Amino acid sequence: MTHPNSNIETILITGGTGFAGSHLVDALLASGQKNIHVTSYGTETGHVGEILPSTQIHPLNLTDFEKTKELFEKVQPTQIYQLAALASVGSSFDQLDTVLSANTQIQLSVLSAAQEVCPQSRILSIGTALEYKPKETALKETDVLGPVNPYGVSKVTQEMLAHSFHRQHNLDVVFTRSFNHFGERQAPGFVVADFSLQVAKLTRSDSASKEISVGNLAAKRDFTYVKDIAQAYILLMDKGKTGEIYNVGSGITHSVEEVLQKLISLSGLNIRVTIDEKKFRPIDVPVVLADIEKIKKLGWKASTNIDEALKLTFNYYMNNY
């Protein structure tokens, strides 16, 4: 899975101190890469601060094109993992506007800087399952797009913008549409992280009342362990076909209820689950499933089974919160 010339690569991971970014740094270091630079938004570097020299961590607001270009000139990357994006924060006009314009500007900065500074570099542009118009069966890369929230819209925009640079300026871009992933260091707010944290807290609590209140448990999702996702990104950077989109997911679904029961069983406790309809989302897509034939042909599939991955995740929350 390593590039034939991997020792001469200069790797830049935008958003590299984030959740998937930090696991990607782990994986690249493990594969022998040394020349890995990351951008961080703000000065919090978390796990990556412990594993990369500080000279390779660059606090940067990527919406600032001039500063982005300066960094590209300094680093001269040959591979760019474009992981940076703002997640959805609210539903007011101003907040929607912020997410949409920040994600557009981030992508435009990175693409423009690559075009001007290192037009031969290869870029992996990270998209999401949320770009698709939902359907109950497996989503193929050629399926119709139709995001149901502005975050999904902004990710479509990022993808289309990268596509236009690929077509118009011959930039070498490979695309993912990544499905749900989870694992150590994911921020609460995502379902597996949330549940793991709640169950871990109950496990350590002295209180006799062991109860967890949840929203819709029926939703089925295509969950993949984040370290498998990181391996997929490295593979796509090495072997992905330019201009092509690849679903990254496990190709199977588990219900949210199943995940919760597995976590409860890891805790060894007798936890009562109550359903709170207030926690239901206005639109909850019943099934999100990836068709992964395309990436499988490149030689990747998720190799960590869900029980093992949930155990690692649960242990992380037991030890860190």
Place this chain on the structure above:
Amino acid sequence: MTHPNSNIETILITGGTGFAGSHLVDALLASGQKNIHVTSYGTETGHVGEILPSTQIHPLNLTDFEKTKELFEKVQPTQIYQLAALASVGSSFDQLDTVLSANTQIQLSVLSAAQEVCPQSRILSIGTALEYKPKETALKETDVLGPVNPYGVSKVTQEMLAHSFHRQHNLDVVFTRSFNHFGERQAPGFVVADFSLQVAKLTRSDSASKEISVGNLAAKRDFTYVKDIAQAYILLMDKGKTGEIYNVGSGITHSVEEVLQKLISLSGLNIRVTIDEKKFRPIDVPVVLADIEKIKKLGWKASTNIDEALKLTFNYYMNNY
């Protein structure tokens, strides 16, 4: 083609003083509508300034959400034709950023104002053939998107954003993907307007040298007369299915060369055509053709043949430039 309750409609056309907008106002007035409001960007109102009372023309920068909302509160539209968008102006970072963010903000303003002020209104969101990933055969609404320039990207974003409001807030939105259109009052910069203007100028010029210098003539486009496009928009507002996308085009192609020869023949002159490779675009898609089965089923097809439409257009440029 008129709505059963058309007399009670309050119509707002954003970007209504523009090219397609002005023909839409003509068509709505001709169908008996009176309560037609338009927004104009800046104070230039052109043709619409002559046919609508000034109280129904509202200078407005639609990227300003608060001002947009104020207008919606005043007008209380029941039908909104969302024609407003900035066209691509250049290729620098700042200009790309401007087009992308302006078109995103315009759409977000209009959708948010509709959601807050008139959530029962019907919105027609205007997209473009430039949203599609080019192919040589007829483009269907379910085909893969992949714009080759940032203007196309911004139109995908507008569409996806409207789709997300339709799904998340139940806004009643119908979508077009409109193919090339031409006719009176189109600004030079578009191929038919450009050629018409050049041939009209040569026709009136005293100079013995009758020569026209052009770029790639081989490209084939799906050209439709703008007044047919306006009828399509009115039909879709009345009968389009909510949440659905409709190609709007003629379903046939003509080469750019054919169009030029027809215009030259209208001039009655013997004009020499020279090819200037400098006028070739870096990427010129060879064929753009609409599959129009979907809108045909609603009862629309382009009814003006290209010879008649080119004659009307040529006469306009003869009389107005």
